[in-house]
Amino acid sequence: MSQLLDRIRQLEPCAQRKVAVVLGAVVGDAAARPLHWIYDNNALQSYIREVKATPEFFPESRSPFYTLPTGENSCYADITKVSINALARSTSPSKFNYAEFCKTIAESFGKGNTFGYDMDARQDYMQKRREGRIDGPVIGKWMSGSIIQFFDNYKSGVGAQPFGGAGIKETDGFCAALPFVCRLLESDKMEDICEQVITTYSSWPTSVSHGRAACRIIKGLLETEGRFDVLSYREELKFDFPDVARSLSSVEDCISRDMDHTSAVLYVFGSPCYNPGSFQGAIHAFVTSSSYAEAIRKTIRAGGCNCSRSLFAGAMAAAKYGLDGIPEEWIEKTKDAEVVVDAAIKAFS
Numbered sequence: 001m002s003q004l005l006d007r008i009r010q011l012e013p014c015a016q017r018k019v020a021v022v023l024g025a026v027v028g029d030a031a032a033r034p035l036h037w038i039y040d041n042n043a044l045q046s047y048i049r050e051v052k053a054t055p056e057f058f059p060e061s062r063s064p065f066y067t068l069p070t071g072e073n074s075c076y077a078d079i080t081k082v083s084i085n086a087l088a089r090s091t092s093p094s095k096f097n098y099a100e101f102c103k104t105i106a107e108s109f110g111k112g113n114t115f116g117y118d119m120d121a122r123q124d125y126m127q128k129r130r131e132g133r134i135d136g137p138v139i140g141k142w143m144s145g146s147i148i149q150f151f152d153n154y155k156s157g158v159g160a161q162p163f164g165g166a167g168i169k170e171t172d173g174f175c176a177a178l179p180f181v182c183r184l185l186e187s188d189k190m191e192d193i194c195e196q197v198i199t200t201y202s203s204w205p206t207s208v209s210h211g212r213a214a215c216r217i218i219k220g221l222l223e224t225e226g227r228f229d230v231l232s233y234r235e236e237l238k239f240d241f242p243d244v245a246r247s248l249s250s251v252e253d254c255i256s257r258d259m260d261h262t263s264a265v266l267y268v269f270g271s272p273c274y275n276p277g278s279f280q281g282a283i284h285a286f287v288t289s290s291s292y293a294e295a296i297r298k299t300i301r302a303g304g305c306n307c308s309r310s311l312f313a314g315a316m317a318a319a320k321y322g323l324d325g326i327p328e329e330w331i332e333k334t335k336d337a338e339v340v341v342d343a344a345i346k347a348f349s
Helices: 002-009 013-035 039-047 077-088 098-109 119-130 145-156 172-183 190-201 207-221 231-239 241-256 260-271 277-287 292-302 307-320 328-333 337-348
Strands: none
Touching: 002 013, 002 207, 002 328, 002 337, 013 077, 013 172, 013 207, 013 328, 013 337, 039 292, 039 328, 077 098, 077 145, 077 172, 077 307, 077 337, 098 145, 098 190, 098 260, 119 145, 145 172, 145 190, 172 190, 172 207, 172 337, 190 207, 207 231, 207 241, 207 277, 207 307, 231 241, 231 337, 241 260, 241 277, 260 277, 277 292, 277 307, 292 307
16 A cells, blocks of 8 residues: 555645545545445444444445445446546547547446446336335445436437436536546636536536536645635635535535534435535535544434545545545555556546
8 A cells, every 4th residue: 555655646746636636535435335325314323333433434334225345435436437547548638538438438337347337236126115125235336327317318319418317416427527627627628528527427407516616626626735715615606606606605504503514414405415415515524624534434424425425525635635634544445446546647647
């Protein structure tokens, strides 16, 4: 692991921080994964009773939907990995080939994929759930609705670009766009390309607006080495994304009322995967924490879709605190950390 981190430290400072952002996102997701999608918060608190201060990388998968070994990633981080792999293979930093990007997605999540996704198993589970015949979580990866919708549109050729579903309310689009923010940080094409990437996974307006705003926040943190004031940014967002400005106002209101993070997620933002709640929960965790670890731990304890929130919070925290802010033992516990770092170095250096 020390050799892996030394490879990152040999990069120039901006490239180091870019790699840290993607690594921080993937590690944050892995840290939350064993406790993903637990919507009964009393049950979650009972699981982590003995490790409440350190719930990361829980040794047993407790997700009621799917089971993976500790250290594996959820579909959210896998979506990020697909983008970083695509960028690592690209020879032109500023050119974006949408057809090739979609082909990469199809290959990464389609039949025989190396991640281990099985659409048939997922669909079978959902059918059993509708019929009240659930006999336990899926063993293996859980394919997100955004990927299923992508395949429906991509294979049938319904409409033109983008292929993202209009009913996909989750943060998948931002997860995909995150590496593009890092790659295109200095390019005036960043905003347009990130929008194309986001809408490949979701064309629901609220997800698109919050995904684009999240990209701008990561950009601001990278450009200022973490000094970017996220909550104050809502004043600028009022013009382009008034709905996101309102979302940030709600976060600020919770902070002014000294509401703890779990209460804010459960009773104000909501703990499901949907925007704006997922965006708000990640922002709240980040701005009320003084370290990467603190932001991820409080996100895990709040339950629900803590993987998607930990991914965004982890990216922001890594942009602020840098590579050394991510606990080395957490990186060691993340199964694909080395693969992600290899691809990120190729993409950003």
